[in-house]
Amino acid sequence: MRANVLSLAVLSTSVWTHIYTAGLAGDTGKQHRDQVASDLWDQTHDAAAGNAVAFSIFSRLVRGMPADIIWRAFVAPRLSSQRLTVNLEESRVMSMSMKLSFLPPPPSSRGWLRWLSFLHLCPIRWPTRAPALPLSP
Amino acid sequence: MRRKAGSIVPFERAVIEAGVELHAAGAPEFHGYLLARHIKDATSARNLTAYGTLYKALDRLQNAGLLESRWEHPEAAANDNRPRRRLYRVTAKGHAVLAQQVPEISPVPRLRLNEEPVS
Numbered sequence: 001m002r003a004n005v006l007s008l009a010v011l012s013t014s015v016w017t018h019i020y021t022a023g024l025a026g027d028t029g030k031q032h033r034d035q036v037a038s039d040l041w042d043q044t045h046d047a048a049a050g051n052a053v054a055f056s057i058f059s060r061l062v063r064g065m066p067a068d069i070i071w072r073a074f075v076a077p078r079l080s081s082q083r084l085t086v087n088l089e090e091s092r093v094m095s096m097s098m099k100l101s102f103l104p105p106p107p108s109s110r111g112w113l114r115w116l117s118f119l120h121l122c123p124i125r126w127p128t129r130a131p132a133l134p135l136s137p
Numbered sequence: 138m139r140r141k142a143g144s145i146v147p148f149e150r151a152v153i154e155a156g157v158e159l160h161a162a163g164a165p166e167f168h169g170y171l172l173a174r175h176i177k178d179a180t181s182a183r184n185l186t187a188y189g190t191l192y193k194a195l196d197r198l199q200n201a202g203l204l205e206s207r208w209e210h211p212e213a214a215a216n217d218n219r220p221r222r223r224l225y226r227v228t229a230k231g232h233a234v235l236a237q238q239v240p241e242i243s244p245v246p247r248l249r250l251n252e253e254p255v256s
Contacts, residue, residue, distance in 0.1 A: 013188065031223070035169055036188050038220040042170035043185075045219070056185055064189025071193050 002054070009057035010040050016061060020068045024076055145203070145234060148186075149194050151176055153203060153235045156227040166224040168209075169195065195225060203231035 017036045021029030043049055043057065145153070155175045159167045167175075169192060173185040198204040206225045214221040227235075 038222045039170045060187045064187030067189030067193045
């Protein structure tokens with residue numbers, strides 16, 4: 001029973017660490033996960049840790065969650081902004097290619113025109129400059 | 138709210154102090170769990186420092202140049218059949234900041250209500 005609770009505490013901490021470090025660029029996420037994994041191992045193998053190791057791990061996990069969330073919300077985006085940009089570009093290209101793959105082949109010149117008009121109506125819009133307001137005389 | 142450059146919060150100060158004490162006790166480098174246990178013992182706290190609080194503070198101190206770290210050699214960890222540890226050390230800048238902070242938090246003698254101020 002005690003071993004099960006300890007395993008659950010370790011698993012919960014690992015899962016949470018994977019959640020809040022998911023998708024980070026470079027080694028940032030992996031380094032955080034490795035540090036916490038090392039800490040968990042040290043605590044579970046510390047002879048002086050006492051009997052309430054599982055409770056201590058749960059407690060450390062829950063009390064640290066606000067810091068994890070704040071770090072993920074405000075610090076980590078600066079580290080992974082480059083990767084986010086790339087992902088957005090990839091998803092844009094993917095959505096366009098999926099739409100094109102469902103189109104039937106154009107049968108005639110009129111069909112070509114319809115096809116081009118469909119492309120024009122695709123929801124992929126590039127940013128355009130707002131029309132200039134007329135100057136007052 | 139942004140804090141003043143070069144200032145540290147009380148927990149960060151406790152981390153640097155613990156690092157200095159561990160160094161004096163013969164452990165020039167320390168890992169996260171060792172640090173958490175030392176802080177718990179030194180402050181007589183009931184619980185170890187939370188993972189989120191501890192490792193974010195270590196990150197901040199390292200970015201500020203008050204700590205430096207390195208990953209343990211994989212062979213050392215493999216020999217003990219455990220995950221690699223990240224080992225920290227207090228830098229010279231960390232020692233200097235700690236020395237600057239001490240006078241600020243030293244107890245200031247306060248006048249009692251029934252005492253006359255010394256002129």
